[in-house]
Amino acid sequence: MDTEAQHTERDRSSGEEERSRSARVSGADPESGRRDGGAGCAPPGVEPVPADGASAHASGGLTWRRTGLVGLVCMVFLLLFSHFVLQPFLVPSGSMEPTLQVGDRILVNKLAYRFGDQPRRGDVVVFDGTGSFVQEEPGGNPVTGALHDAAAALGLAEPDETDFVKRVVGTGGDRVVCCDKDGRISVNGVPVRETYVMLGDQPSGVPFDIVVPDGTLWVMGDHRSQSSDSRDHLGQPGGGMVPVDKVIGRADWIGWPFGRWSTVPDTDAFASVPAWTTGGHGAAHAAGPAAPREPGRG
Template sequence: MDTEAQHTERDRSSDEEERSRSARMSGALTWRGTGLVGVACMVFLLLFSHFVLQPFLVPSGSMEPTLQVGDRILVNKLAYRFGDQPRRGDVVVFDGTGSFVQEEQGGNPVTGALHDAAAALGLAEPDETDFVKRVVGTGGDRVVCCDKDGRISVNGVPVQERYVMLGDQPSRVPFDIVVPPGTLWVMGDHRSQSSDSRDHLGQPGGGMVPVDKVVGRADWIGWPVGRWSTVAETDAFAAVPDWAADGHGGTGHAGTGPAGPGGGQGRG
């Protein structure tokens, strides 16, 4: 009996089993490592978007031509974190709860968390309470529409709003308001298709958005590729003084003027 041949065969079989076991363990470790890296990347992106730069999907044409339907804008969440305040002309994303929409009881928390995570990565539409608009008046400003030439004036200075959609009037709704301190008067660039501060005249809050509800400033268009660019700044308000020309600051007749629709429906 050839015991040496039997030993060799057993050794070869053992080696093959060991290699197979090692391959299985290596594969499991590889998949586990890949999964951990994926989870770590996802956590990093969620934290980054929560604190620094968050993508938002533009769902409507209310900010045309500046922003188009389907644009994914990158919102700088650090823009107003260190003492800076929103300025006239800034394009901002804000939570309209309590100003543009009524507060409602929350729905399913799990579904809400999944949606928030997808929205934070720009993979889903923003919450129904998230809006993107342009700041036209800040605390203390008197904003009036319209003068004899059909222009909006801020603190007595007519504003040439070249960013407004071609063919749109500055507003079909006349108003004369003073913006209370700590709030903003915001409007869409596509005035005939924007539901904005004008639509909430006469309601609690008078269409004013609290500054602490601002998520951040829209600084870049990140998608689609053909739209890669910064969100252009405007010098339309360069000649506007800091406070209302009548010297009353944030006091006065905020919310006066006839209420009425600002145009088409839709957030954004």
């Protein structure tokens, strides 16, 4: 017997079995020496590595694209919602104190007057003052304007300089007079107790006697000494009247800051005011010369 040949054969067989065991553990093909990329052959606790890393990158890319698409859809939805239904507005001045404070973000209901309803006395409204409170001006950079309008629509920027928030005091046909012997405004001959006016303010430092034309509004701020409103435009074309079709919506809620989260308070100050039936529906007129602008109003 050739013992040396047997030992050599045994050693070769043992080495091949060892390599085979190692290949099975590591996932390699014992015949070709190549690794098997199958998930079932990966050692415990080790993620299988794909033969082509492109699939991993593609998955990550799809995730980012999906996130961007969802964000874009949400942005478009918010812009459409604010354009047609409910738009936040940033209150930039104290002309409506104490009802609205500087920095309040009010939510304007754009459906309030969409289906035949009209602004009523006492409503707090947001309107475009172009042509009534401010003169028509040529447009600026359209791209900058569009970006600003989008930010303002989301309540992230101040509204346009042509947008105002005021309280409706007179509607079409009303005769509004200031002031009676007790210093109160009267509407259609009925004195109005304006509890919403800023404490310490007079109803108006400017006397006036006007009839509101049909289709327009007479508006005033609650902080009368700091409000630039219909009184400031008595001697100008339009006489300070705001066309109803320029009303953007009714301010129904205060949405920010959270400490002031509430509805905009209603008022019953005009509950006893009747419709004007005995007066003419003429153009607005001021008592005497055009009223001067009160200093410090904004």
